[in-house]
Amino acid sequence: MDASILLVGGDDLLPTLLERIRDVVTCTLEVVPSPSEAVPLIQAQQPDVIILQSNQLESLALCRQVKEQTKLAWIYCIVLETSLSGLSDDRRQYLLQIEARASALENGADAYLWLPQTTATGEPLEREMLIQQDRLLKSQILCGLRMVQTHRELIRTNDILSAIALSDPLTELNNRRALDWELPRQVQNSRMRLEPLSLLILDIDFFKTINDTHGHAVGDRVLQLISSRLRHNLRFRDTLFRYGGEEFVIILSSTDEMEALLVGRRLCRLVSDQPFSIDDTVNLLVTISAGVAALRADDDPKGTSLLRRADQYLLRAKAEGRNRVIGFLDDCEEELGTRG
Template identity: 70%
Template sequence: MDASILLVGGDDFLATLLVRIRNLVSCTVEVAPSPNEAMPLIQAQQPDLVILQGNQAVSLELCRQIKDQTRLAWIYCLLLDLPASKLAEAWQDDFWIMKCRAEALENGADAYLWFPQSDANGAALPGDTVRQQDRLLSAQIASGLRMVKNHRELMRTNDILSAIALSDPLTELNNRRALDWELPRQVQNSRSRSEQMSVLMLDVDFFKNINDTYGHPIGDRALQLISGRLRHNLRFRDTLFRYGGEEFVILLSGTDAQEALLVGRRLCRLIGDQPFAVDDDLNLEMTISAGVASLNDNDDSKGASLLQRADQNLLKAKAAGRNRVIGGHDGLKDKG
């Protein structure tokens, strides 16, 4: 993806800078004549680098707005001042540059540059001076783009690591760590919206016998096949997790106890009614048991008590003969 730069400033600033920028770098360059027009562009397009007209209160305010938003704070902000001429005395130039640079950095800018367009008498600057300005501007842009590139690569790496950390490598389902993060979030959402929510905990019946009889590679393949069948037969709002071993958890948002029981019964049939072709020579018949629990006012905000009740009902289902669902406060039962 090509790097992108947004220039923000008045007409004279943009006219002067646009030509210089396009001669210095190969980037997508867009312009915004005012900070009010710039912010919607920044939010929608998220340019890599923003160059703002220096020595303007509105530019400092735009810098603050960008850096105050977490999703935008990585954007590199360069304040560039293009005064018509140098000041009369060199010490005045130095003082002014330090003052403006301090204000820029205090307001969130990543860098500040001061490029007068003529000397103190209004005469054109020497060619060497202009070339050094362009060299410095090019180097500052390159530095900013490197920082942004490193940030983007870091974010991509973090996304990959997060996906790895929250994914079960065998089944490619969400793992228990993902459940620990998602369950409290769904509990909070259900309560804030006054909606029902249920949890379905599943366990593959007699799974140890599969490992003991056919070996762990066959057991692993069986778990992959069960995971796939479950995943492809859930509703769009349901979230499936591998809880550990041969246990799975499904978060059923917007679902009361009776409806969750029906979901569990349907999944029991889907698993039990059709054998699994583990390989060309082996078809395994498997069943699951399930426990259902629905959120109530006494459940903690993390969902631990809700999950515990689902687990208790799962144990009841296994004790009652397996291949069945038990759930709800009234001990609702159903044979799969």
């Protein structure tokens, strides 16, 4: 069984319990003598099941600490009691068992097991009793492992669904929803690290004409080919999104506006210089236009104003002839040229 168990207990418990666990279930076993020593191991390895000895002072505190952490709360915690008196009909002993069980569950334990080592008179337990104890121990461990497996399958499913929700099915790029999540994070990182941040909005020129002339299947293929060409010609720190229709957004981290303009112009050349081979009979020359904007101190934390500013420059690029990149620095050059 592909699972791991962490056993936390003293010398009075460990030798016997280790053998019993190995007999009832096959998995990876780690052992630590005290709850305080277990903490770094739990953080690092995140075992599936933790078995804690109840008579150790810090056991219940450790159980509570595990359950209070979201990233660890799925770990199945079993509190094991062996220190109460042996089997008897004593009413006081019964109440002690109930109290110990309640305390364990209140502190986050998923299960509480009472496995006495002897009878009330101190004699060893009968073989049949030990067999039934081992059966109970095995069933409780397997119950925990089933719950952990269910949790992990849910996490995997959620990861798949999240990936689908954030991916554009046609181009396999990040989609607009992914941009809405990523851009505020990039803005925050830029401001925390005092690093520049720029953004490019790209649009395929005359894309409607491509659809009208060659059909939407060819238009979809153009989107796929351009996506691939852009993706394979970006720097490792750049993040590409399909913003919608024939528009794309690229977040350029650690990039000022001058660098962003150079990146945009390079991408324009890469798209326009080589035709796109749709099939054996159709080769299309395609160009793109782009708007560039760099993050400013007065931009909102979601990046909405940054995105809007880049979009405005994109509109100018298309109005001024397409197949070009326009940004704030172009305004500065025009102003200087006018003054000169």
